[in-house]
Amino acid sequence: MKLHYLVLLAVLLFSCDERVKFDYEDAKRNEIAYFFEDNSSLNFYHDIDNSKISGHFTPEDIGKYAASVDSACIKHEWTKIIDDADKKMYLKKESYHYSIVTLIFWDNKEVILEMSSF
Numbered sequence: 001m002k003l004h005y006l007v008l009l010a011v012l013l014f015s016c017d018e019r020v021k022f023d024y025e026d027a028k029r030n031e032i033a034y035f036f037e038d039n040s041s042l043n044f045y046h047d048i049d050n051s052k053i054s055g056h057f058t059p060e061d062i063g064k065y066a067a068s069v070d071s072a073c074i075k076h077e078w079t080k081i082i083d084d085a086d087k088k089m090y091l092k093k094e095s096y097h098y099s100i101v102t103l104i105f106w107d108n109k110e111v112i113l114e115m116s117s118f
Helices: 005-017 026-029 062-075
Strands: 019-022 044-048 051-056 079-083 088-093 098-106 112-118
Touching: 062 088, 062 098
Parallel strands: none
Antiparallel strands: 019 044, 044 051, 051 112, 079 088, 088 098, 098 112
């Protein structure tokens, strides 16, 4: 194998990232779209190696968003474990794993969301 092919292969391997972009279409496919809004301000990544989705977005109406998430979580059998003015946390136990979603309401404008499964 020529040296420049080996160098190219090494560059490609080192540039790989286990984080991939996560958007609203991904949320719909995973049946968790109720945690997101379909807008252009979504900035999320899926860390596949650590089973974690994280990012932030600016909802159109943060109060309306918080209320809709609460009702959707009840409908989809999530348990709210923290309910503060600036932070909500939900837990869901499925067959063999747990999922935790943390919502942080930053400056009453932006939502920081982190979802982990283990």
